[in-house]
Amino acid sequence: MSLGNSLFNARKKSGMSQEEVAERLGVSRQTISKWELGETLPDIRQSKKLSTLYHLTLDELIDFDLELKEIEEVIEKTSEEKQKKIDWAKVWGKRYPILTTYQDQVDAESYKVKLQEMLDSLKVKYGYSNEDSFLVLKDILARIWNGSQR
Template structure:
């Protein structure tokens, strides 16, 4: 990453942090996040027709309930922890993919 990219990244992060601070719970409830993000990630507009959503929802509910029971988390805290765990899993898979591509290039 170049210095210019790092500076741009810092500006982007600070803009996101500022937007989060300014947003209210009432405003967040009005935003259709799936629709907004599906413009960048089209899978969000189509997966419901391909995936057994109730099955995955049940599994996720069990994980949320487990976090709440084991750690005494609120519903929101359990959701945020699970989201962060999922992000960590995704990040690890991206790192493995990048390493595999680098290995093939050598």
């Protein structure tokens, strides 16, 4: 996505018009339009003002993805109580059917034992809680999947 699209989406998400943004930054509406169309770029000072105005970091502003931001907000606003009521395997199973069928094919118990050992190791070695151990192990698996072992 281009910087112009990111600026447009961030502004729309903030509920502001080009005129309102221009007024707050002390520039013309045409300047905002040119930034959003990718005809020109804001300088670093204006970019910082935009990020503050839209409540984003500069990195977030540069790569602003409206759909991703909305998903993040839904997750942040969802209470733990609600999250516990969600059958995540069923929800994700709509996109990844293997999550609803593997139980009949995979000896899950043998994997549970190994995974539990890893979770216990994280708890003992680093003093993590059950939840933190799970999240760390999940993140490690995600990094392996993404090929970005750091």
